Amino acid sequence: MxxxxxxxxxxxxxxxxxxxxxxxxxxxxxxxxxxxxxxxxxxxxxxxxxxxxxxxxxxxxxxxxxxxxxxxxxxxxxxxxxxxxxxxxxxxxxxxxxxxxxxxxxxxxxxxxxxxxxxxxxxxxxxxxxxxxxxxxxxxxxxxxxxxxxxxxxxxxxxxxxxxxxxxxxxxxxxxxxxxxxxxxxxxxxTLREFLLPDYEMFSYYLCSHPNSYFLRSLAVARTTVDRRYGLRDTVLTTHHLGGESEQRELRSVAEFRTALEEIFRLTLPDTPDLDKALQKLIDQTAEEK
The missing domain is CATH 3.30.2140.20 (Arylamine N-acetyltransferase fold)
Structure with a gap:
């Protein structure tokens, strides 16, 4: 360059x-x-x-x-x-x-x-x-x-x-x-223009509040390991093997969601009853779309 x-x-x-x-x-x-x-x-x-x-x-x-x-x-x-x-x-x-x-x-x-x-x-x-x-x-x-x-x-x-x-x-x-x-x-x-905290706060606020923001209505989680990438989009859990095939499975219950988030993505989940409600809503939305 x-x-x-x-x-x-x-x-x-x-x-x-x-x-x-x-x-x-x-x-x-x-x-x-x-x-x-x-x-x-x-x-x-x-x-x-x-x-x-x-x-x-x-x-x-x-x-x-x-x-x-x-x-x-x-x-x-x-x-x-x-x-x-x-x-x-x-x-x-x-x-x-x-x-x-x-x-x-x-x-x-x-x-x-x-x-x-x-x-x-x-x-x-x-x-x-x-x-x-x-x-x-x-x-x-x-x-x-x-x-x-x-x-x-x-x-x-x-x-x-x-x-x-x-x-x-x-x-x-x-x-x-x-x-x-x-x-x-x-x-x-x-570009190589520098951005500062107030810029990022404004961009982030849009993602957290605009009605068209993907992050308000869908779940996206991702983590890598040495030989694969894990991804979760709403109810679909995908495993991408490095240099190989990809596997998908659908999460059909809140319990399956929690297991995947804690064991595959290694997340300590927030302690709020709203979490289970949000996960169930994703499950219901997916069922309605089918």
Whole structure:
């Protein structure tokens, strides 16, 4: 990628108050604490394995808070997950505390969007610098979150622990693509303009309150392991085997939902009676649609 596309930046001060010991225990990290590429790769892989993508808070009408203390309480201490703004902001605090230079970016989602449609900016990702190189880091894209950093370099196929990724230029912007079943699929489009907390709070508020928001009426949960990806969309649980086939089964009871969320996605579920009501509503909606 031409160097002029990559803004220079100063190291961000580590003022987030992040508890590195607790975070590392949550994701099972015992490695080095220096800002190297190997550290970044390991943290991104372990984060996607340990802290699942999930939208239970919007679905249940609970607030989504993006300050460092709230993110730590929810995803580190209480064993929950979150969506892109939560996931990537938490990781950004960790990386800054370790000494990485991090900038917040934002994107328009293209995945499963009809060609020609324009969606609002609704996704957060990170630009992380390691020495002279800049990398794209994203632990919050659900079922296709990259499990390794992607170098900010155009038209280069880059391997990750799961799918290959690449960056292409599209109408003056950057587009992230993943190779899925031997086909390049676009995930989202973005620029290198920096976004800040008030921007993310506004984007997140839209996802939590707009009547057309997918997160208010549907459930999306995802987690990776070394050799597979797990995904849950409403009542359909999918297991994607790395380099192999996919399996699907339908969850038909609240008990099955709870088992999947706790055992497959390793979530500590919120203690509220509204959860069972919301899960039953998804089951009833699916039955009505058939």
């Amino acid at each position: 031409p160097s002029q596309l990559i803004p220079q930046q100063e190291p961000a001060p580590a003022t987030s108050g992040i508890d590195l010991d607790a975070y590392f225990q949550r994701i099972g990290y015992t490695g080095d604490r220096t800002p190297t590429l190997e550290t970044l790769r390991t943290l991104q892989r372990l984060h996607t394995e340990s802290i699942p993508f999930e939208n239970l808070n919007p679905l249940l009408g609970l607030p989504v808070l993006l300050d460092s203390e709230s993110l730590q309480q929810k995803m580190v201490q209480r064993g929950r997950g979150g969506y892109c703004f939560e996931q990537n902001r938490l990781l950004s605090f960790v990386l800054q505390t370790l000494g990485f230079r991090v900038r917040g970016l934002a994107a328009r989602v293209l995945w499963n969007v009809p060609e020609g449609s324009v969606k609002a900016i609704s996704h957060m990702l990170l630009q992380v610098e390691v020495g002279p190189e800049s990398y794209l880091v994203d632990v919050g894209f659900g079922g296709l979150s990259p499990t390794g950093p992607v170098r900010l370099e155009l038209n280069t196929v880059q391997e990750t622990p799961h799918e290959p990724f690449r960056l292409i230029e599209s109408n003056g912007e950057l587009e992230v693509q993943a190779e899925v079943r031997n086909e390049w699929r676009s995930l989202y489009r973005f």
